[in-house]
Amino acid sequence: MRKYFIRGGVSLNKVRLGIIGIGRIGINHARIATTLDNIDLVGYCDIIKEKANYAGSKYGVKVYYDYKEMVDCVDAVIVCVQTEIHYEIARFFIENRKHVLIEKPITINVIEAENLIELAQKKEIVLSCGHVERFNSAVIALNDIININNIISISVKRMSPMDYRVKDIDVVSDLMIHDIDIILSLMKPYKVINVMAMKSIVKSDSKERNHADYCVAQLEFENGAIADLTASRVTEKKIRKLYINELDRFIEVNYLDKGLTTYKNFTAMLGESSICNKDTKYQEESLIQKIFTNSRDSLYEEQKNFINAILGLDKLKVTGKDAVEALKIVKRIQEKIYA
Structure with a gap:
């Protein structure tokens, strides 16, 4: 059955997406996000201002230097930062009922990963991990x-x-x-x-x-x-x-x-x-x-699946449980x- 994402009581068919971390994987996610019709790309975030500015100017979207500043502007985020801070960033967005795709590994340790899974279930949000293969x-x-x-x-x-x-x-x-x-x-x-x-x-x-x-x-x-x-x-x-x-x-x-x-x-x-x-x-x-x-782009298929799972159009193929x-x-x- 076709479902739509609900924001403020209104049914929508687009997800407001933010990308955190503009390294090699982050910039590829940024490129793909501009090609999917059901994504409203909000902006990019990186603590290194030059990276954020580059992505912002390349794709014409807003830049952030602190991930917390984008929380009210997004429905979902893709986290592409160093593994040791995956938990901190993902937990912040999940607590604020935002859907999260984290690049692998999901966290540094199993306890952190299980905490995120439990919180995501409680908040009823989509939590996935970038096992792109x-x-x-x-x-x-x-x-x-x-x-x-x-x-x-x-x-x-x-x-x-x-x-x-x-x-x-x-x-x-x-x-x-x-x-x-x-x-x-x-x-x-x-x-x-x-x-x-x-x-x-x-x-x-x-x-x-x-x-x-x-x-x-x-x-x-x-x-x-x-x-x-x-x-x-x-x-x-x-x-x-x-x-x-x-x-x-x-x-x-x-x-x-x-x-x-x-x-x-x-x-x-x-x-x-x-x-x-x-x-x-x-x-x-x-x-x-x-x-x-x-020969489809695997990262493209991963991101599309994440967004479609949020919208209720597809089953999530890589769950938090798989990642842990x-x-x-x-x-x-x-x-x-x-x-």
């Missing part, structure tokens, strides 16, 4: 073809060149969390029963903060399936690939080009060696199938590598 068209197609009961293992590699931009979180919270979220969503309802992990610290600022730059983790699920994950922010090639080994099929996902390929062995009949006894020769062949996926479940596995991995 859920909106990757190859991942969406993957959900349609996998057989969860046939999965033997999942393997994923998310590797990038040296990144000096992210300093407040380690590679598990920064990169591996994407794939943790995807794997948990693929493996539902099965739970993780065991976690193993190792790490390497490479960058000088990472050594100061004791933050892993390279991590290998293994998750064991209650149905016997195993997932191994590698995340690196010190590798001289950008790799984003996921592999699923099923009982009778192998599946490869390339997050970067949204490619999805399946491999399956089958028995091909070559011919009959004798007409009388009909003895038949066979040969094992490999059937390779490339599955078509669209991924964060819990992140913390279990971190307990292993920093023990």
